[in-house]
Amino acid sequence: MKFLPSHESDLRELLQWRRDVRNFSTREIEPEVLAKLEASIDLAPSVGNSRPWRIVRVSDEENRQSVIRCFEQQNLAAACDYKDETQTEYLALKLAGLKDAPVHLAFFTEPDPEEGRGLGRRTMPETLVYSTIMAIHTFWLYSRALNVGVGWVSILDPEEIKDILDVDNNWQLTAYLCVGYPKHHDDKPELHRKGWQHDQSAVWIDR
Ligand SMILES: Cc1cc2nc3c(=O)[nH]c(=O)nc-3n(C[C@H](O)[C@H](O)[C@H](O)COP(=O)(O)O)c2cc1C
Known part of the structure; x- marks a missing residue:
């Protein structure tokens, strides 16, 4: 497969218009679209091809409500780390679209997957979590x-999310x-857009 200049410009646009979304319409995602999104994860790279991601579809209403409560508590606690007008500014931000989003997915990392037979992670076991993050980014762009x-x-x-979803205690919540x-x-x-921050230039070092 040889890619064409049009692929580059399409990818650039996709990257430029990818956003972290907090305002969702309540429109359901069609099952065939959801199936494609889920399948995209299989295309992600992972250390030693270990595919350590374990993904929970959170559709039970009680579980969703418990996650929303967990977010609200933690968001309030986070607000207390700021003072005065910065705190007011923080509280005005919308930092999750949990109530409206039709689909909730919890991505965990299995810390000792059999797949991959340990290859590549002896000195850097954290590469398992990096692998899950690669899967998430693949899913994000495909979406x-x-x-x-x-x-x-x-x-x-x-830990609270693990309890709510009743998953293996060894799994690490990654996203x-x-x-x-x-x-x-x-x-x-x-x-x-809300004036909270602006990007600094990337730090590059030549040696
Ligand atoms: C690891 C990670 C955790 C994040 N957590 C949150 C979060 O809890 N709430 C939120 O509103 N955005 C969260 N974001 C989204 C970032 O705020 C967002 O990516 C960043 O502001 C840049 O915006 P963009 O994704 O639209 O380019 C997270 C992003 C990453 C990569």
């Missing part, structure tokens, strides 16, 4: 290509994703 939005929620207590059709599309991160 965008189908006009589906993804919002990453890390303002959660991972909790909201997935659904976005209310709007944008080529600027929401935190920039």
